[in-house]
Amino acid sequence: MMPSAAPVAETERGRGDVPFAEPAAKIPWASLSLLAFLAQKSLFESRLGLLLLVAAVATGVGFQVANTANLEGYQAALLDEGIAAGSGDIRVRPRHGQTLENVARLTADLARYPGVRAVLPVVMVPGAIAARGRGSFTGSLVVGVDGEGEFRPFRLASGRPLARGDDAGILVGESLADRLGLRPGDAVPMRALLAAGPALLDEERYGRYTLTVRGLAGGAWGADESVFVDRTFLAREIGAPDEATLIVVYLGDHFAARPLARRMESDLPAVTARAWIDDSPFLASSFHAYQAVSTLSQTMVVVAVTIPVLALLYINVLQRRREIGLLCALGIPRREVFVVFLLQALAVGLIGAVVGCALGYVVIRYFQAHPIFAWKGFVIRPVLAWTCFVKPSLVVVGATVLAGVYPAFRAATADPAPVFRGLGE
Amino acid sequence: MTPVVRAEGLSRRHGESSVVRALSLEVGPAESLAILGPSGCGKTTLLHMLGLLDRPSAGRVLLDGVDVWAESSPAQARLRLLRVGFVFQQNNLFGHLSARENIALPAWRRSGSKRLALGEADAWIERLGLAQKASAPGRSLSGGEAQRVAIARALINRPSLVLADEPTGSVDSRSAGQIIAALLECCTAHQAALIVVTHDRDVASRMARSLSMRDGAIAPEAPEAHEAHPGGAPG
Ligand SMILES: Nc1ncnc2c1ncn2[C@@H]1O[C@H](COP(=O)(O)OP(=O)(O)O)[C@@H](O)[C@H]1O
Numbered sequence A: 001m002m003p004s005a006a007p008v009a010e011t012e013r014g015r016g017d018v019p020f021a022e023p024a025a026k027i028p029w030a031s032l033s034l035l036a037f038l039a040q041k042s043l044f045e046s047r048l049g050l051l052l053l054v055a056a057v058a059t060g061v062g063f064q065v066a067n068t069a070n071l072e073g074y075q076a077a078l079l080d081e082g083i084a085a086g087s088g089d090i091r092v093r094p095r096h097g098q099t100l101e102n103v104a105r106l107t108a109d110l111a112r113y114p115g116v117r118a119v120l121p122v123v124m125v126p127g128a129i130a131a132r133g134r135g136s137f138t139g140s141l142v143v144g145v146d147g148e149g150e151f152r153p154f155r156l157a158s159g160r161p162l163a164r165g166d167d168a169g170i171l172v173g174e175s176l177a178d179r180l181g182l183r184p185g186d187a188v189p190m191r192a193l194l195a196a197g198p199a200l201l202d203e204e205r206y207g208r209y210t211l212t213v214r215g216l217a218g219g220a221w222g223a224d225e226s227v228f229v230d231r232t233f234l235a236r237e238i239g240a241p242d243e244a245t246l247i248v249v250y251l252g253d254h255f256a257a258r259p260l261a262r263r264m265e266s267d268l269p270a271v272t273a274r275a276w277i278d279d280s281p282f283l284a285s286s287f288h289a290y291q292a293v294s295t296l297s298q299t300m301v302v303v304a305v306t307i308p309v310l311a312l313l314y315i316n317v318l319q320r321r322r323e324i325g326l327l328c329a330l331g332i333p334r335r336e337v338f339v340v341f342l343l344q345a346l347a348v349g350l351i352g353a354v355v356g357c358a359l360g361y362v363v364i365r366y367f368q369a370h371p372i373f374a375w376k377g378f379v380i381r382p383v384l385a386w387t388c389f390v391k392p393s394l395v396v397v398g399a400t401v402l403a404g405v406y407p408a409f410r411a412a413t414a415d416p417a418p419v420f421r422g423l424g425e
Numbered sequence B: 001m002t003p004v005v006r007a008e009g010l011s012r013r014h015g016e017s018s019v020v021r022a023l024s025l026e027v028g029p030a031e032s033l034a035i036l037g038p039s040g041c042g043k044t045t046l047l048h049m050l051g052l053l054d055r056p057s058a059g060r061v062l063l064d065g066v067d068v069w070a071e072s073s074p075a076q077a078r079l080r081l082l083r084v085g086f087v088f089q090q091n092n093l094f095g096h097l098s099a100r101e102n103i104a105l106p107a108w109r110r111s112g113s114k115r116l117a118l119g120e121a122d123a124w125i126e127r128l129g130l131a132q133k134a135s136a137p138g139r140s141l142s143g144g145e146a147q148r149v150a151i152a153r154a155l156i157n158r159p160s161l162v163l164a165d166e167p168t169g170s171v172d173s174r175s176a177g178q179i180i181a182a183l184l185e186c187c188t189a190h191q192a193a194l195i196v197v198t199h200d201r202d203v204a205s206r207m208a209r210s211l212s213m214r215d216g217a218i219a220p221e222a223p224e225a226h227e228a229h230p231g232g233a234p235g
């Protein structure tokens, strides 16, 4: 049965020439492949345990991915409604008096700042409109804007935008239009007080017009209750073609607004410039609420993943006491036993993250098709961006590995003697 | 000849009870020793103390002249890896690894190379007549096959000391014969010291020497010498 030749040449190693200790506290790279092999074999042996672990991690990642995408969508919609279809990233107003002068030059100056995508002068006067054929007027802000550009302080809800120089057209706020029964195409009487400040109540400066409704406007910045006309038309009527009440600056990056506003103020002493986050308490607090909800949900996901993962990994270690004892008896150092079990936690985290991302993707696609919030053209849809996958995955994988530390530590420090007793008897 | 292993006044207490009492012995290269004795007399405990698995309450174990229980934990792991081969009575194997992988494991850890280790394992599989079972998972092997795999794994790093705790305790007599033959043959070929705990007089009679234990100490009757062998066990 047994050939007497030894499988390895007997002279290869004499007794006593093997060092007793390897350099302290080091795991040889070569043995990492062994540790990974042991971790993988051990992990895949208990299918149910692995399934539960992956399910716990994947649920956490999937939930948080979808949640992040929804919250990002909420934030984007909020900022879009409040800034891009609202009062812009930076609002430039006169430091003294009622109107900005030399608007053409000021607009050109502001457009030269880095990151500025559009500069929009706005003229605002008090006014009123009425439904045709009915006498009673409803008070409203009359806003003169260049309505053709990409950036406007409102969202076009229906109809078409105002063409530049259109002195016969008007856009009516959605709520106002609702009350007055106005639709695009209707003719509507409008009154405007063509002055500001001391001349406001001068009856001479009272303009009467009949304009055609081109479209309806919505938006967060009172657009619902305002009417919009062509700015050059309104400025001409007022008699101040190069003046404006306000200049709205739109940026590529909303979060660059505050420092840029400070810069504008110090460069241009005649104006004040305020970033949206300082000028709009509603937007600012919505934004802070978004951040708080994000952090809270992230924390809860971490806790909700860590506890079952820790428990399952710990049970796994208890079930594998015999294998741990064997590893120890075969001469696998304790720190490498620790690594074997930590690698299992890492693998669970990575597999769970991949499954969770797939799950999150499906949920995101569902909510894109069925938005969580939709009202009059203001729709919140989840954002399908890679960042929504990366951060929750990293956080949950990190939490999984951390949850694996205690079980791995217990595996590495378990007293093997009782286990060997079980093996020997 | 310097002994491979030398125990000096080894004791192990569990609370009030003394499981092993001031026991001394030594075994030289290529020498084999059977330890007999009634159940509960401390044989397993002794073997575990010799094999760096259970720390003695008192006394020393010198392995190739090194006081093993004075070494650091990583150094002890290294001694277990390179100098000691342990065969338990049963449940020796990783059930989810193949016979070949079970055998290769210590060599893989020693050499850092899976390929080399599997190569060495294959030679042992051939040597112990396990070719048909090479890729069978550990849990599917019969008692006798599993013990032979455990022997190959204990010997693959060519340790100085091989310890077997009732290696034939749970197999039939034909397998028992094969297991003991394999142990003796391989230990002699590799100049390893072999200590076998057994209840079986036949097994004991195949060892160079045997001693009996009673109540944690070596029984007073003179150790039985099966062959003319230098160096008896003191005690
Ligand atoms: N952890 C322990 N605590 C208390 N007593 C123990 C422990 N381990 C072993 N013993 C006792 O030590 C004695 C010797 O055990 P053991 O070495 O296994 O004997 P043998 O192998 O000769 O049957 C037994 O009486 C056993 O009950």
Ligand SMILES: [Mg+2]
Residues within 6 Å of the ligand: A424, A425, B043, B044, B045, B165
């Ligand atoms: Mg025993």
